[in-house]
Amino acid sequence: MDRLLKDMENESIFIIREAYAKVKDLALLWSMGKDSTVLLHLVKKAFMGNCPMPLVHVDESYEPESMIAWRDEYVKRHDLKLIVGQNKQALSEGMGPHLGRLTCCNALKTVALQQTVKEHNIQGLLVGIRRDEEGSRGKERVVSPRSTDGAWKYKDQPAEIWNHFNLHTPKDVHLRIHPILHWDELSIWEYIKSESIEIIPLYFARDGMRYRSLGCAPCTGAFPSTATSVEEIIEELKQSSESERAGRAHDKEEAYALQKLRSQGFM
Numbered sequence: 001m002d003r004l005l006k007d008m009e010n011e012s013i014f015i016i017r018e019a020y021a022k023v024k025d026l027a028l029l030w031s032m033g034k035d036s037t038v039l040l041h042l043v044k045k046a047f048m049g050n051c052p053m054p055l056v057h058v059d060e061s062y063e064p065e066s067m068i069a070w071r072d073e074y075v076k077r078h079d080l081k082l083i084v085g086q087n088k089q090a091l092s093e094g095m096g097p098h099l100g101r102l103t104c105c106n107a108l109k110t111v112a113l114q115q116t117v118k119e120h121n122i123q124g125l126l127v128g129i130r131r132d133e134e135g136s137r138g139k140e141r142v143v144s145p146r147s148t149d150g151a152w153k154y155k156d157q158p159a160e161i162w163n164h165f166n167l168h169t170p171k172d173v174h175l176r177i178h179p180i181l182h183w184d185e186l187s188i189w190e191y192i193k194s195e196s197i198e199i200i201p202l203y204f205a206r207d208g209m210r211y212r213s214l215g216c217a218p219c220t221g222a223f224p225s226t227a228t229s230v231e232e233i234i235e236e237l238k239q240s241s242e243s244e245r246a247g248r249a250h251d252k253e254e255a256y257a258l259q260k261l262r263s264q265g266f267m
Contacts, residue, residue, distance in 0.1 A: 009042065012182075013042055015177065016046045016126065016179050019143075020046075020047075020053070023167060023175060023177070025124070026123070026125075027055070027122045028053055028055050029056050029057075032071050032074075032200050034188055034189070034199055035130060036128035037199060038183075039179060040055070043126070054081040054082065054083050055083065056120075056122070057084050057085070058085045058108075059084050060108040061091055062097070062217055063217060067214070085112045085115060087111050087112040087115060090112075095108060123171065123173075123174060124177055125176050125177065128178075129180075129181065130181060130183050131182070132183075132184040132185065139157075141158065141160050142177065142178050143158070143160070143167060143175060143176075143178075144176040144177070145157075145173050146173070146176060185237060186237050193231065203233065205227050208224055209223065209224060210223060210227060
């Protein structure tokens with residue numbers, strides 16, 4: 001592992017350990033994507049190969065079947081505790097992308113996450129977002145205090161100076177903690193290569209297409225690609241100028257779409 005990756009790893013592990021020491025009822029938000037899987041790997045490195053907290057997956061019911069099958073097999077094989085959150089009422093009432101992608105995302109992701117946090121008394125969530133991934137995420141802090149409904153006030157955030165993070169908060173304040181905020185897409189893949197991290201196969205090209213960002217099937221598109229290995233993905237990224245989230249439908253639906261969703265409590 002090169003020096004830059006090692007420094008990034010050390011900073012992330014420091015944040016994870018600080019959060020675990022100071023936040024009661026901590027969980028890890030896991031989408032099965034490359035970023036949250038790297039975050040899970042970092043948590044295990046921080047605690048001698050163990051993951052001392054549950055994983056939370058928000059199941060919209062529209063993910064590809066292969067994702068759910070991979071999730072269940074991975075969790076069983078690695079002996080992980082998994083909490084699956086789902087807005088069953090909205091699904092029973094017919095919620096779906098046909099009602100508008102932002103409406104659907106709010107109901108099946110944001111509200112489902114809020115319900116899960118409340119049901120399991122989760123005070124803090126480790127979340128694998130990165131500043132370079134999307135504009136609103138570039139405005140985030142490492143520690144993001146939220147109201148009880150998970151709302152994010154992006155214009156009113158605590159300052160973070162010299163790695164002093166505001167983890168001393170009242171019990172009724174929900175925290176989102178972002179240990180890999182300083183990483184970028186290329187460094188994620190270089191770390192996956194360096195650490196030989198197991199990644200869901202959807203990232204690798206099949207029939208000339210692969211995914212760069214994972215989500216529900218109706219809203220997430222694949223890219224033309226011939227990259228069938230981590231090494232080939234790294235080389236492909238070095239040559240690409242296309243946005244990582246160009247395949248996400250709700251990002252295209254209207255300006256600042258994701259920022260609006262995140263201000264309401266979306267990840």
